[in-house]
Amino acid sequence: MLPKVDDIGRFALFLDLDGTVAEIAERPEAVRVEASTIALLGALRRAAGDALAVVSGRDIAVIDALLSPLRLPVAGVHGLQRRDAAGRLHRSGDVCADLERVIRAIEADVVGDAGVIVERKTGAVALHYRLRPELEARCRAIAERAVRDHPELEVLPGKKVFEIRSQGGDKGDVIEAFLKEEPFRGRVPIFAGDDVTDEVGFGVVNARGGVSIKVGRSATLAHYRAADLHELHRWLAELARVAEAERAR
Numbered sequence: 001m002l003p004k005v006d007d008i009g010r011f012a013l014f015l016d017l018d019g020t021v022a023e024i025a026e027r028p029e030a031v032r033v034e035a036s037t038i039a040l041l042g043a044l045r046r047a048a049g050d051a052l053a054v055v056s057g058r059d060i061a062v063i064d065a066l067l068s069p070l071r072l073p074v075a076g077v078h079g080l081q082r083r084d085a086a087g088r089l090h091r092s093g094d095v096c097a098d099l100e101r102v103i104r105a106i107e108a109d110v111v112g113d114a115g116v117i118v119e120r121k122t123g124a125v126a127l128h129y130r131l132r133p134e135l136e137a138r139c140r141a142i143a144e145r146a147v148r149d150h151p152e153l154e155v156l157p158g159k160k161v162f163e164i165r166s167q168g169g170d171k172g173d174v175i176e177a178f179l180k181e182e183p184f185r186g187r188v189p190i191f192a193g194d195d196v197t198d199e200v201g202f203g204v205v206n207a208r209g210g211v212s213i214k215v216g217r218s219a220t221l222a223h224y225r226a227a228d229l230h231e232l233h234r235w236l237a238e239l240a241r242v243a244e245a246e247r248a249r
C-alpha cells in the first residue's frame with residue numbers, strides 16, 4: 001500500500017537503481033533503463049523542483065550511462081561516492097591500498113565457478129552468484145576470507161551478491177548529506193528501495209517523518225510497500241501527473 005501524496009513540491013525524492021528504477025537482470029551489465037522510465041524520472045525531477053537523486057550501489061559513471069541523457073544528483077557504491085546538485089563530487093572512506101590484490105585473489109578463487117561474476121567498482125568489488133544460487137555459501141566464505149585481514153573493508157550482502165567495500169558512508173549518510181543542501185534542504189524525504197543496503201536509508205527517512213517504501217516482500221523498516229517495481233512506477237507516474245496538472249491550472 002502506497003500513501004497519497006498530492007504536493008510533491010514539498011518532498012525530496014530518493015530512488016535506488018537496481019530493482020527500483022531498473023528491473024533486476026541476470027547479469028549486472030545486462031541492465032537497461034526503459035526510455036519510459038527515463039521520461040518518468042525527468043517528469044519527477046520537474047515536479048519535485050529538481051529535488052530528485054538516485055542512491056545506488058553502482059559506480060556513478062555507470063548510473064550516468066544507464067540514465068543518459070539525464071544527469072541527476074547521485075550517490076554511488078552504497079554511499080562511498082556522491083555528486084551533489086551543483087555537480088561537486090564527494091567521497092567517503094579510505095581506499096584500501098590492497099584492494100587490487102584482494103580482487104585478484106577473489107578472481108582466482110572463482111576461476112572454476114562458471115557463472116559467478118566479479119564486478120569491479122571504485123573502492124569495491126561485487127561477487128554475484130545469481131546464475132549459480134547453489135554457490136551462495138561458497139561466495140559468502142570467499143567474501144569473508146577476503147576482508148579477514150583488512151579491517152578497512154566490509155562485506156555487504158545483497159540480492160544474490162556479496163559486495164566487498166571500503167568502510168565509509170552508507171545510503172543513510174548520503175540522504176542526510178543531500179538534505180542539508182539545495183534543492184533538497186527543508187523538504188520531506190521519500191526513499192524507495194528494494195534491497196538490504198536500502199534499510200539504513202529507510203531508517204534516516206523514518207526518523208525525519210518521511211515516506212520510506214520497500215519494493216518487494218522481504219522484511220523491512222520501511223513504512224510502505226510496493227509489490228514490485230511496476231506498482232512503484234505507477235505511483236510515481238501519478239505523482240508527476242498531479243504535479244503537471246497543478247502547473248497547468
Ligand SMILES: O=P(O)(O)OC[C@H]1O[C@H](O[C@H]2O[C@H](CO)[C@@H](O)[C@H](O)[C@H]2O)[C@H](O)[C@@H](O)[C@@H]1O
Binds near residue numbers: 019026055159163
Ligand atoms: O543499490 P542498487 O542500485 O540497488 O545497486 C545494488 C547492486 O545492484 C547490482 O546488482 C544487482 O542487480 C543486478 C542486475 O539486475 C543483478 O544481476 C544482481 O544479482 C543484483 O545484486 C549491481 O551489479 C551492484 O553493483 C549494485 O551494488
